[in-house]
Amino acid sequence: MANSDLRNDLLSALALLTRLPLPPHQPTAAASAWAWPLAGLAVALIASLPLTLHLPPTITAALILGLQAMLTGGLHEDGLADCADGFWGGHSRERRLEIMKDSRIGSYGVLALLIVTLLRWTALTSVIAMGGAFWALIAVAALSRAPMALLMALMPNARPGGLSRAVGRPAVSTALAGLALASILALPAFGFWLIPALIITVAVTLALAFTAQTKIGGQTGDVLGASQQLAEAALLIFLAA
Numbered sequence: 001m002a003n004s005d006l007r008n009d010l011l012s013a014l015a016l017l018t019r020l021p022l023p024p025h026q027p028t029a030a031a032s033a034w035a036w037p038l039a040g041l042a043v044a045l046i047a048s049l050p051l052t053l054h055l056p057p058t059i060t061a062a063l064i065l066g067l068q069a070m071l072t073g074g075l076h077e078d079g080l081a082d083c084a085d086g087f088w089g090g091h092s093r094e095r096r097l098e099i100m101k102d103s104r105i106g107s108y109g110v111l112a113l114l115i116v117t118l119l120r121w122t123a124l125t126s127v128i129a130m131g132g133a134f135w136a137l138i139a140v141a142a143l144s145r146a147p148m149a150l151l152m153a154l155m156p157n158a159r160p161g162g163l164s165r166a167v168g169r170p171a172v173s174t175a176l177a178g179l180a181l182a183s184i185l186a187l188p189a190f191g192f193w194l195i196p197a198l199i200i201t202v203a204v205t206l207a208l209a210f211t212a213q214t215k216i217g218g219q220t221g222d223v224l225g226a227s228q229q230l231a232e233a234a235l236l237i238f239l240a241a
Contacts, residue, residue, distance in 0.1 A: 058121075136189045
């Protein structure tokens, strides 16, 4: 891969998945999917700054989660809420997609955000208290973003428009390259437990994929965001356990 292509892929991944100020670049859309774990790495590096303040683990965890949301613009959290509202708030495929497109949040979305954020905060608090939280943040941020590319590569688009359709469909090899890269970044935190961590990530992703296929007939940008949040929660719980 040429240096210019590598640069454009990295910047495209950051532009799509973060709100960081970036230099001009040529967007590469789905071709940059292999670099999405690197966008997670960037978020984790910045969000880990509260670890240097030596505050109580509960406060540190809250600050880290808040920074993550700011750095991503709440992109993944929004997807989780929209999926919860749409999947369980509509009685037909068309109505579910309509609800998911609505910018307003309903009771299912609020509950999903509260429960998943509480799980992430509680597990992250435990990880911080045990030590090694820096590498844990990097591992979880990288691994939780790899399933998004796999879902895009393997599932059809559920609607004719939307962010997922605009980005395009990455090749399976591109998605697998992202998973391999995420695994390398996660190795320092998980060590020999990397294989179980990958199994957990795949299991959560498959459960969401089955639900999305059943409810709306494919994936959307909201489904991709939900996959990141659910994988992150599951991985943090695994690390805490």
